[in-house]
Amino acid sequence: xxxxTLREAIRKGLQEALDNDPRVFIMGEDVGAYGGAYxxxxxxxxxxxxxxxxxxxxxxxxxxxxxxGAAMGGMRPIVEIMTINFSLLAMDQIVNHAAxxxxxxxxxxxxxxxxxTVTGGGAGLAATHSQSLEGWYASVPGxxxxxxxxxxxxxxxxxxxxxxxxxxxxxxxxxxxxxxGPVPDTYYEVPLGRAEVKxxxxxxxxxxxxxxxxxxxxxxxxxxxxxxxxxxxxxxxLRPLDLETPLASLRKTHRALIVExxxxxxxxxxxxxxxxxxxxxxxxxxxxxxxxxxxxxAPYARNLERLSLxxxxxxxxxxAEAFGL
Amino acid sequence: MQLQERLTKTELVSFYRQxxxxxxxxxxxxxxxxxxxxxxxxxxxxxxxxxxxGCMSALRPEDYVVTHYRDHGHALARGxxxxxxxxxxxxxxxxxSRGKGGSMHFFDASRNFMGGYAIVGxxxxxxxxxxxxxxxxxxPRVTVCFFGDGAxxxxxxxxxxxxxxxxxxxxxxxxxxxxxxxxxxxxxxYAGGRDVFKAGEHYRxxxxxxxxxxxxxxxxxxxxxxxxxxxxxxxFFLEALTYRFRGHSMADPVEYRDRAEEEAWKVRDPIxxxxxxxxxxxxxxxxxxxEIARQVNDEVEEAIRFADASPEPPPEALYEDIYA
Numbered sequence: 001x002x003x004x005t006l007r008e009a010i011r012k013g014l015q016e017a018l019d020n021d022p023r024v025f026i027m028g029e030d031v032g033a034y035g036g037a038y039x040x041x042x043x044x045x046x047x048x049x050x051x052x053x054x055x056x057x058x059x060x061x062x063x064x065x066x067x068x069g070a071a072m073g074g075m076r077p078i079v080e081i082m083t084i085n086f087s088l089l090a091m092d093q094i095v096n097h098a099a100x101x102x103x104x105x106x107x108x109x110x111x112x113x114x115x116x117t118v119t120g121g122g123a124g125l126a127a128t129h130s131q132s133l134e135g136w137y138a139s140v141p142g143x144x145x146x147x148x149x150x151x152x153x154x155x156x157x158x159x160x161x162x163x164x165x166x167x168x169x170x171x172x173x174x175x176x177x178x179x180x181g182p183v184p185d186t187y188y189e190v191p192l193g194r195a196e197v198k199x200x201x202x203x204x205x206x207x208x209x210x211x212x213x214x215x216x217x218x219x220x221x222x223x224x225x226x227x228x229x230x231x232x233x234x235x236x237x238l239r240p241l242d243l244e245t246p247l248a249s250l251r252k253t254h255r256a257l258i259v260e261x262x263x264x265x266x267x268x269x270x271x272x273x274x275x276x277x278x279x280x281x282x283x284x285x286x287x288x289x290x291x292x293x294x295x296x297x298a299p300y301a302r303n304l305e306r307l308s309l310x311x312x313x314x315x316x317x318x319x320a321e322a323f324g325l
Numbered sequence: 326m327q328l329q330e331r332l333t334k335t336e337l338v339s340f341y342r343q344x345x346x347x348x349x350x351x352x353x354x355x356x357x358x359x360x361x362x363x364x365x366x367x368x369x370x371x372x373x374x375x376x377x378x379g380c381m382s383a384l385r386p387e388d389y390v391v392t393h394y395r396d397h398g399h400a401l402a403r404g405x406x407x408x409x410x411x412x413x414x415x416x417x418x419x420x421x422s423r424g425k426g427g428s429m430h431f432f433d434a435s436r437n438f439m440g441g442y443a444i445v446g447x448x449x450x451x452x453x454x455x456x457x458x459x460x461x462x463x464x465p466r467v468t469v470c471f472f473g474d475g476a477x478x479x480x481x482x483x484x485x486x487x488x489x490x491x492x493x494x495x496x497x498x499x500x501x502x503x504x505x506x507x508x509x510x511x512x513x514x515y516a517g518g519r520d521v522f523k524a525g526e527h528y529r530x531x532x533x534x535x536x537x538x539x540x541x542x543x544x545x546x547x548x549x550x551x552x553x554x555x556x557x558x559x560x561f562f563l564e565a566l567t568y569r570f571r572g573h574s575m576a577d578p579v580e581y582r583d584r585a586e587e588e589a590w591k592v593r594d595p596i597x598x599x600x601x602x603x604x605x606x607x608x609x610x611x612x613x614x615x616e617i618a619r620q621v622n623d624e625v626e627e628a629i630r631f632a633d634a635s636p637e638p639p640p641e642a643l644y645e646d647i648y649a
Binding site for chain 2: 025051054056057059061062063064065066067068069070071072073074075077092093096097101102103104105106107108109110112141142144165166
């Protein structure tokens with residue numbers, strides 16, 4: 001089982017799709033000659049040519065809208081929106097059209113569109129380039145949202161997404177591209193809507209996705225030194241959302257902390273917390289805790305940005321305060 | 326009214342019939358709206374029928390059509406059964422979108438009628454994508470994308486024109502310029518002047534203007550535009566000059582418009598104009614046209630009966646067709 005970076009795993013998945021399905025093509029800003037803003041599609045233009053690796057103008061609305069139309073027209077477009085912050089310019093195409101066409105057409109149309117985008121903060125990019133909007137998209141019926149934290153999941157989820165006949169927002173955290181991990185040689189897929197226990201434990205459940213999973217795993221290592229066994233759950237997909245895996249864990253540990261970078265209001269964390277309270281109230285030893293991004297626009301200054309995002313000390317502090325562990 | 330091509334009497338009379346069907350259908354829609362049978366927004370196409378009929382007559386079945394929220398005329402001209410259209414307006418399960426779309430969201434994939442899009446300008450990028458799919462698959466399809474003058478001021482107008490031209494996509498951008506975006510006159514909202522089709526030049530998209538009150542002129546202009554796109558020459562921008570005889574929607578008392586302007590356009594009503602043409606050129610007799618009017622009337626009444634008698638969507642439909 002070779003080790004791949006998350007970037008390499010996504011590249012592998014995209015190449016497989018381009019090799020195996022003539023309907024697949026990639027379009028977006030600088031995906032071709034430039035090689036992708038995050039170098040995911042580097043070399044693809046030479047390998048697959050400009051018909052299938054399409055550089056577009058900086059025009060997010062028509063990039064996504066053309067993806068919607070091409071998907072309805074029988075192609076299998078993969079659209080790259082350079083960062084989720086720019087997806088706001090395509091919000092109408094994503095939320096009003098891609099997500100709704102099947103419903104509003106009474107089931108006549110399908111929009112099998114994959115939108116790859118980069119999300120998350122921590123790189124000093126300030127307020128317009130550091131947002132975690134995946135929870136917004138997860139709130140929209142008709143969309144699916146996935147968010148891998150490991151190279152193996154990135155490849156497995158990508159394979160599943162490219163077989164799914166719906167519009168999917170595939171989120172890549174900017175700080176995870178270099179994360180390395182084992183990726184099976186044999187073919188496998190990761191189903192949507194199935195969370196994974198990334199580390200088993202008995203005393204407290206840490207629930208997260210994307211970069212937060214790595215923070216939780218580090219925190220769990222530190223907690224283990226203190227004799228506390230934390231179970232770490234990676235949601236992997238925000239819609240469909242797996243409630244069963246967190247619930248099973250809660251029934252064992254009786255305590256849960258949800259960790260995410262997004263803002264405190266109206267996100268996936270608050271929704272998940274509510275559902276867990278409703279479903280597992282009698283199993284809880286304490287209210288479910290939520291550690292998230294600061295309720296502010298992302299600041300530029302290093303110290304302020306650090307304060308604005310969850311990190312390992314903050315997780316440990318919250319576990320101590322909320323659960324006395 | 327110039328007839329450049331040889332059309333049969335049957336074809337010409339069918340144009341008349343279709344325009345009359347759209348007109349009568351929508352007049353009755355307005356009444357059904359007042360009775361509460363139709364909910365939501367209802368945007369009538371009355372006055373613009375020559376565009377839908379002239380354009381659709383120039384298309385092949387495999388061509389894609391996308392349009393805006395004022396979509397009844399396009400759907401009927403594309404061949405949607407009036408019963409199915411009326412049932413959709415009534416919110417019935419027998420409607421074209423099974424009661425999930427309503428007036429602004431008609432779809433008929435079996436006729437490649439890819440929908441009414443209710444966000445101004447939102448359909449332009451989608452049309453570019455449909456054309457892209459056709460081009461990549463090597464299909465000889467053209468996508469016709471209707472939009473109104475209100476959409477000129479959306480960023481998507483620029484984005485879609487730019488990309489379609491860069492990639493030489495087989496799309497006809499069909500502007501129905503009725504001079505008003507909701508209640509705002511084009512002179513107050515669009516800085517580019519009245520001959521909007523000239524905007525195509527900036528994108529190197531060939532363009533033409535046609536008389537949207539003349540079904541034959543629209544047909545000929547569309548034939549040329551579609552042929553341009555079908556031959557692989559890239560997009561074409563067609564502007565039809567027209568007028569919306571009623572308000573923006575049923576909620577609009579049209580207080581912002583000059584009555585003299587309205588009257589000047591109503592004199593050019595495409596249906597009586599075409600009727601005169603048919604009579605003066607001895608293509609049809611008044612008796613024949615009266616018989617058509619009677620048939621159209623019956624057809625619309627039958628549509629209303631069908632819609633009224635149809636069942637509502639079952640409760641479980643609420644959660645159906647969210648995902649494929």
